[in-house]
Amino acid sequence: xxxxxTIIDIGNISKVYEMGGEPVYAIRxxxxxxxxxxxxxxxxxxxxxxxxxxxxxxxxxxxxxxxYFFKGNDINDMTDNDLAEIRNREIGFVFQTFNLLPRSSALxxxxxxxxxxxxxxxxxxxxxxxxxxxxxxxxxxxHKPNELSGGQRQRVAVARALVTSPSIxxxxxxxxxxxxxxxxxxxxxxxxxxKKGNTIILVTHEEEIALHANRIIRLRDGLVERDEINHHQxxx
Amino acid sequence: xxxxxxNESIKLAYDSIKSNKLRSFxxxxxxxxxxxxxxxxxxxxxxxxxxxxxxxxxxxxxMIYLDKWDWAGGHTNKKVxxxxxxxxxQAKELSKRMTQSVMAFPQAxxxxxQIKYKNEKFSGLIVQGTTYENGLIPEGTVTDGxxxxxxDDQFGSKVVxxxxxxxxxxxxxxxxxxxxxxxxxxxxxxxxxxxxxxTMMMDFVDTKVYIPLSAFLQIYNDQRRRSFTVVMxxxxxxxxxxxxxxxxxxxxxxxxxxxxxxxxxxLNETKNFQAFVDNLRIYVWGxxxxxxxxxxxxxxxxxxxxxxxxxxxxxxxxxxxxxxxAKNRSILMQFIVESAFLCFVGAMMAYIICSIFIFALATILxxxxxxxxxxxxxxxxEFLIIASVVSIFVGILAGFIPALRAAxxxxxxxxxxx
Ligand SMILES: Nc1ncnc2c1ncn2[C@@H]1O[C@H](COP(=O)(O)OP(=O)(O)OP(=O)(O)O)[C@@H](O)[C@H]1O
Ligand SMILES: [Mg+2]
Numbered sequence: 001x002x003x004x005x006t007i008i009d010i011g012n013i014s015k016v017y018e019m020g021g022e023p024v025y026a027i028r029x030x031x032x033x034x035x036x037x038x039x040x041x042x043x044x045x046x047x048x049x050x051x052x053x054x055x056x057x058x059x060x061x062x063x064x065x066x067x068y069f070f071k072g073n074d075i076n077d078m079t080d081n082d083l084a085e086i087r088n089r090e091i092g093f094v095f096q097t098f099n100l101l102p103r104s105s106a107l108x109x110x111x112x113x114x115x116x117x118x119x120x121x122x123x124x125x126x127x128x129x130x131x132x133x134x135x136x137x138x139x140x141x142x143h144k145p146n147e148l149s150g151g152q153r154q155r156v157a158v159a160r161a162l163v164t165s166p167s168i169x170x171x172x173x174x175x176x177x178x179x180x181x182x183x184x185x186x187x188x189x190x191x192x193x194x195k196k197g198n199t200i201i202l203v204t205h206e207e208e209i210a211l212h213a214n215r216i217i218r219l220r221d222g223l224v225e226r227d228e229i230n231h232h233q234x235x236x
Numbered sequence: 237x238x239x240x241x242x243n244e245s246i247k248l249a250y251d252s253i254k255s256n257k258l259r260s261f262x263x264x265x266x267x268x269x270x271x272x273x274x275x276x277x278x279x280x281x282x283x284x285x286x287x288x289x290x291x292x293x294x295x296x297x298x299m300i301y302l303d304k305w306d307w308a309g310g311h312t313n314k315k316v317x318x319x320x321x322x323x324x325x326q327a328k329e330l331s332k333r334m335t336q337s338v339m340a341f342p343q344a345x346x347x348x349x350q351i352k353y354k355n356e357k358f359s360g361l362i363v364q365g366t367t368y369e370n371g372l373i374p375e376g377t378v379t380d381g382x383x384x385x386x387x388d389d390q391f392g393s394k395v396v397x398x399x400x401x402x403x404x405x406x407x408x409x410x411x412x413x414x415x416x417x418x419x420x421x422x423x424x425x426x427x428x429x430x431x432x433x434x435t436m437m438m439d440f441v442d443t444k445v446y447i448p449l450s451a452f453l454q455i456y457n458d459q460r461r462r463s464f465t466v467v468m469x470x471x472x473x474x475x476x477x478x479x480x481x482x483x484x485x486x487x488x489x490x491x492x493x494x495x496x497x498x499x500x501x502x503l504n505e506t507k508n509f510q511a512f513v514d515n516l517r518i519y520v521w522g523x524x525x526x527x528x529x530x531x532x533x534x535x536x537x538x539x540x541x542x543x544x545x546x547x548x549x550x551x552x553x554x555x556x557x558x559x560x561x562a563k564n565r566s567i568l569m570q571f572i573v574e575s576a577f578l579c580f581v582g583a584m585m586a587y588i589i590c591s592i593f594i595f596a597l598a599t600i601l602x603x604x605x606x607x608x609x610x611x612x613x614x615x616x617x618e619f620l621i622i623a624s625v626v627s628i629f630v631g632i633l634a635g636f637i638p639a640l641r642a643a644x645x646x647x648x649x650x651x652x653x654x
Contacts, residue, residue, distance in 0.1 A: 060559055060647045081563050088561020099556045099651070103251060115240050116561040160560065 003072070007167050007199055008034040008057060013066030014222075015052050026052040028222040030066075034168070034201065039194045041210035041230075042203045044219035050203045051172055053219070057201060058091050058170045059083045071167065088116050092161025094171035098153045100145040106132060106156045107141050113164045131159040135189060151182035158189060162198075169193065172203045187212050191235070241566050245573035252546065252574055253581060263542035264582030266535025267630060270528055271586035271623050277524035278619055279594055281517060283611050288513040292506045294433050294441070296374050298470040299505065300337075302330065302483055304463040306502040307512060319500040324453065326490050327464035333486050336478040338471035341367040342449060342464045346456060351445065352418035353406050361402050362444045363419060365452025366467075371397075373469060374433075375441060381413045381428030384448050392450035396424040400432035401442030419447070422455045476505065535579075536634040543575050543638035554642050555650030568643040575635020576628045583627030591615045 003009070010033075015026040027049035034040060034057075042050050055061035056068070059075060062083075068075040070086060078086070087093075100109045107128055114124035132141050135155040145153055154174060161169050171190070175183030191212060194200050202213055210216050211234045218226040253260045301307075304319050327342035334340040346363040370376040371383025376397075384395050396417065403412050412426045424447060433441055447455075456462070470479040480503055487501055502508075547554070554567055598613035 055648050058559075060651075081565075084558065084561050084563040087559060093559050095651075099552070099559070101553060101556065103255070112557070113560045115244050116557075116563070116566060118238075118240060121240065164561075 005035045006033055006069075007036055007071055008032065009069040009072075010057070010063075011067045013053075013056060013063040013068065015049075015056065015061070016064040025222045027056075027219070030222075030224055032217070032224075032227075034199065036167075037194070037197055037199055038215055039190075039199075039213040039233075040201045041213035041216045042201065042219065043205060043207075043210050043216055044225075045205060048219040049222040050205075050219055052222075054170055054172050054201065054203050057168075058093060059086050060093075084116075088113055089164055090167045092164065092166040092169045094154070094157050094161050094169065094174045096173035096176040098145070098150075098157045098177070100153060100156055100160075102145050105142045105144055106137060106148070106159075109145070109156055110159045110163050113160060117164060128159075128163055131163045132156070134162070135159045149182070150178050151185055154178060154182075154186050155189065158186070158193075162193070168199045168201065170201050170203075173205075174202070175204070175206075175209055183209070238569075241569060242573065245570045246577060248570060249574035249577035253578060259542065260578055260581075263538045264535070264578055264585075266531050266533075266538045267579045267582035267627060268535075268586045268589070270531035270535045270630070271583045271627055272590050273524055273528040273531060274626060275586060275590045275615070275619050275623060276594075277520060277528065278622065279590075279612070279615065280520055280524075282616065284513060284516060284520070286612070288510065292510075294374055295506055296469070297506050298473050298476060299373065300468045300470065300476065300479055300483065301504040302466040302468065302487060303502055303504055304500075305504075307504040307508040315498075316502070320491075321461060321463035322465070322501060324462075324464055326487075327466050329490055330466050330483065330486055334468060334479070334482060336470070336475065336482045337468040339369045339372065340466055340468040340483075341369040343367075343370070343467055344449065344452060344462055344464050346420075346452075349420065351406065353415070356406075358405050360443060361405065362440060363452065363455075364444045364446050365449040365456075366446055367449055370446060370467070373467070375430075376446070377431045378428040379431045381426070383428055383446070389448045389450055392454055393448055394422060394424045394451055395427045395448065397428040397430060397446040398426060399430050399442040399444040399446075402445050403429045405443075417445075419445070420455050422451075424451070480505075532630060535582075536630060539575055539579060539631065539634035540638060542578075543571060543635050544641070546574065547571060547638050547642040550642075551645065551650050551653040554645050555647050555653065558645070558647035559651060564643040567645075568639045571639030571642050572632055572635045575639065576631030579627040579631030579634070580624060583623040587615070587620055587623050590619075 011031045013030045014028050017024045017026060030053060042053060044050050052061070056063050059070070062075070070090065075083070093099075101112070104112075107125070110128040110132055111124050114127060119127075129141060132138065135158050137152060137155050137159065140148060140152055143152075145156070148156065158174075161171075169190075174190070175186055178186060187209060190200055190202065200213075202209070204210050211230065211232060214230050214233050216226075216228055216230050217224060302322075304316070304322050306316050324342065324344070331340040331342050344365040346365075349359075349361060349363045351358045351361050351363075364370075367389050368384055368386045371378070376383050378397065379400075381397070383397055384393065387393070388395055396419070398406070398412055406412065406417060407415065412429055415426050416423050417426060418424075430442075430444075430446070466483070468479055468483060470476045483503060484499065488499065491500060493499065557567060594611075594615050595613045598608075598611040601608045601611065
């Protein structure tokens with residue numbers, strides 16, 4: 001099998017928490033392969049392990065057991081430092097609650113990953129600006145988060161996820177805090193990013209939203225219930 | 237690339253202080269006080285050093301004062317108290333027999349004596365009975381008139397040379413030369429005024445009035461208890477050892493000390509004076525260091541506490557930063573820089589406050605307490621460097637544990653924190 005296009009390759013991943021002496025499986029025995037330019041939706045009811053899986057895929061968290069290769073590199077061998085570097089260069093997170101730094105402007109927020117990657121000021125300023133323009137915020141560059149609408153905040157967050165040109169974008173319920181009209185706008189943005197060749201993993205419990213992806217994984221009680229191609233992908 | 241993160245940390249630290257002005261100030265108060273102690277202590281010690289240098293220059297580094305008293309004081313006080321006085325004949329004999337010194341002459345003092353001019357009485361002046369040779373050493377340099385001569389000595393002339401402070405006290409607005417003052421019922425003619433030389437510790441030299449020793453003995457002939465001093469000038473510092481040894485040997489002989497018996501006199505030199513200043517120095521340090529350490533401990537606790545609060549408040553922010561690629565050491569640096577910056581700002585405040593305080597004190601205080609005129613109104617710039625370095629060090633120390641806690645936060649837990 002050709003693995004050159006594989007970004008994420010996990011096998012028999014479990015995450016176990018100890019609760020009052022009893023082991024609780026947040027996710028159990030999950031195996032997945034995610035290739036370049038896939039648009040994957042992870043679905044499932046509350047508590048089914050979506051966020052846990054996503055945190056592991058995003059190298060924010062490590063599995064209790066199982067193997068994880070990111071672009072052919074074994075994550076289990078990596079130090080905290082290596083993982084931070086992977087998160088910085090290879091992964092872009094978008095969260096339900098935006099998670100912007102409240103006291104920093106949109107530009108500063110978007111620049112931040114570039115600061116941690118050690119880019120020069122002039123360079124990162126330009127890239128951050130362009131990325132903000134790309135997500136449609138040309139006229140909001142120096143606004144602080146509390147001067148922006150929810151949809152605009154999420155656009156800033158998307159710009160921040162995109163600014164290092166990561167291999168993969170992970171979005172955990174990105175429309176969860178938005179009204180449906182704004183949610184649609186954000187989904188449109190993701191669709192365009194996917195069209196441009198980005199790889200996207202989207203966590204949601206809404207069927208409507210999941211239908212934007214071309215592959216849908218359904219979790220139940222930490223297990224993969226179904227993993228299928230979406231033949232009814234919604235084209236915006 | 238670390239520089240970018242460092243700059244970012246400085247900006248963050250600045251923002252953080254700006255948005256929590258009062259809280260930051262209170263947290264840094266201990267450091268402000270600690271740094272102030274360091275600065276003020278250094279300032280006083282520097283003043284002391286300056287005074288001491290002046291005093292040594294004033295006395296001359298080649299002088300030895302053989303005296304019943306030990307100038308450095310302290311250790312042998314009790315024994316010194318029990319020493320027999322050095323009599324006039326002993327002092328005179330030693331002065332005559334000295335061969336190694338350039339000059340050697342006896343001296344005696346009458347402390348806190350009353351002096352009258354017209355109908356006014358002046359107390360707090362010292363009458364020094366001395367010889368014409370006193371006019372040849374730095375302490376006896378006159379600005380006005382002349383010092384007395386060998387003739388005056390021989391005939392016990394009723395003349396007097398005033399120290400500058402003594403002159404100002406008795407003759408604030410008039411010329412002193414040619415006037416007659418009354419010392420213990422004897423009329424003395426003022427023939428000279430000595431150059432002002434007082435610094436803090438040597439201030440008393442300016443309150444002296446010098447009279448020929450022969451006259452002194454007549455004026456105070458009723459006083460039975462008096463110890464004389466022999467002033468010796470070695471001429472050169474390298475000759476000090478010879479003079480000291482000779483004086484010691486001769487005086488032992490004159491005082492009939494048995495071999496092996498302790499000396500019942502002291503040979504005082506500028507070195508001893510240094511010992512006195514060193515004692516003072518230790519005292520200043522002792523008090524200063526104690527208070528400094530105490531305020532730094534309070535300061536460190538204050539800063540550490542505020543940094544723990546800051547870390548807790550920004551748990552979510554730490555999670556976000558980690559999610560987008562901040563390494564543990566980036567987070568560690570961010571909080572250490574913030575802590576160091578906070579302390580540094582505190583130190584700068586201390587520096588400014590102390591500068592103002594020192595300027596005010598050194599300008600105003602000597603008007604009321606002349607002994608403090610050695611204080612300098614200008615804060616040496618080295619203190620700025622010392623204050624900066626010390627404060628940054630304290631900041632790093634105080635910030636380290638909270639910063640480590642921040643750096644070790646689990647990103648998932650931190651992100652979930654509300
Ligand atoms: N730190 C933890 N300690 C103990 N149990 C945990 C921890 N984190 C997650 N879990 C458990 O793991 C399971 C999966 O949680 P997860 O957050 O992944 O669910 P989710 O699918 O994202 O749910 P939601 O749709 O509500 O966000 C839950 O049962 C949860 O209680
Ligand atoms: Mg979730």
